[in-house]
Amino acid sequence: MLTAIGARGLMRYTDGRKVKPVPFVFDSLMSKYKKPDGSEPTESEVEDLDDKIDEYHQKDSLVKQQIFSTISDQLLLRVQSLGSASKIWDEVCKIHEGKTELVQIDLRRRLQEMRCEEGGDIKVHFSEQLRLCESLAGMGTMIEDHNFYAIILGSLPETY
Known part of the structure; x- marks a missing residue:
């Protein structure tokens, strides 16, 4: 995820270094904007700030x-x-810090215990297995092809 965000040049938005610009205060009585120092901004300053906020x-x-x-x-x-x-x-980092190993163990267990019911949708079953395998890979746990092959074969109904 960070690679995709970094490739777009947006890491400052992830780590909090990019701060939202503060808009000018609008004085509704005077129908004018005010800068923090109390002076009135020019129209181009208002437009530039609005562009930065957007x-x-x-x-x-x-x-x-x-x-x-x-x-x-x-x-x-x-x-x-x-x-x-x-x-x-x-918040996402806080939730996952320290839980990564437990999550990996749980995902691996779920993958190994998955079974496609007799008459079940095999494509949905394979998609879910692949999703779990990719989730594990994303956490740094690679399941070798021959092991994944054995898991798939063991999850099939007897008619296969």
Whole structure:
């Protein structure tokens, strides 16, 4: 995930170094914007700041999209309301730190215990096995081809 984010030049949004620009304060009584020092910005300054804010939201959303597309639905529900990409990434890391080995053990066990029922959809079964194998690979646990082959064969119904 970090490779994909880094390839887009967006790591600052993940690690929190990119800070959202602060918009000018709008004085509704005067119908004018104010800078932090109290002076009135020019129209081009307002437009430039709005462009920077839009760019920030666009790039932050790209990082969130990358994170959301690679995490489980359960984890997505837990982190999606946190706001910025850096807060979401921090929470995802916090949730997974120290649990990686336990998660790997659980995924390996689930993979080895999977069985396709008689008359079941074999394509769905193989897809789920492949997904678990890829998840393990993403955590640094590679299952060798001959072992994966044995797991697949052992999960098939007797009619195969």
